[in-house]
Amino acid sequence: MNFELACLEDFNEIENLYWDLIDKSKEEPSFPDWEKGVHPSADFLMAGIVQKELFVLRDEGIIKACAIVNSNSNKEYKRVAWKVNERDNNVWIIHALAVRYEYRGMGLATQFVKNLISYAKLENIEAIHLDVIDKNTLADKLYIRAGFKYVSTENIFYEVVGNRQFRMYEYVIE
Template structure:
């Protein structure tokens, strides 16, 4: 059984270890988001994210299987003309750092997290979720499309950790 809940300060050590492991494991994955531990994400950014809508998926033993973060307000790196669903800044949620540990992949954890995050976004007053997928990560593109996200536009984004990259922008009407 998978349990989903909001992450709190008591979860921080497990959250840090989870994302550090996710970054370290990228070298073994055919596709990855190209995160750089210490830059994106970092211990500090994860701790600060506990103030946002940070949801975790846990097994019955309390092991963190996956997580994702929603922030309110548009990402300044996203061009405003990319979006098809009109929304004001306070009606937009941005999805960040969705990850599932290698042992839990293929078991519905990512889709379950997306469903939970969608509900949390609605409760927070959002009418749309925006996100980006770095070029060359077809499994992520497939996951989001399977869960109702629509490709809005291909853009170039200047990422803090990996520099200028092509990316797909997705949106989901809530």
């Protein structure tokens, strides 16, 4: 498995990964309420590639997992009692982590997160933050297993889901 930045040629495969995942898992209890064309949007994915913020886990030429990782946070992140506060791009935020539908349950999300943590250490990142929508208990288990600590639950507005409760997690890099 290779953990690497996506390139422009990966766009269609990445977009199809998300759309297929949405189509096949939208009725599942832990589905994060993503919506095709809204979140993650084509513009969001393309910007992630162009800005070198979209990471993939590739095996035998197939992208099996991906996420956008950057320092862009929702305004509600400012009120969270993080151990490491955002300043000068010292904190990364994971956005829209996805595993290709047919490869779920194989530990690829865990492998992706572990690779991301290792890469963050090399980049002198101090912490990784993220939020998990209220019903996504599978994501909670993933991040706790990967060493993230629950910080708080916050009411956050995202256009695709409106105002919802999100659990905030932090991984402090040492």
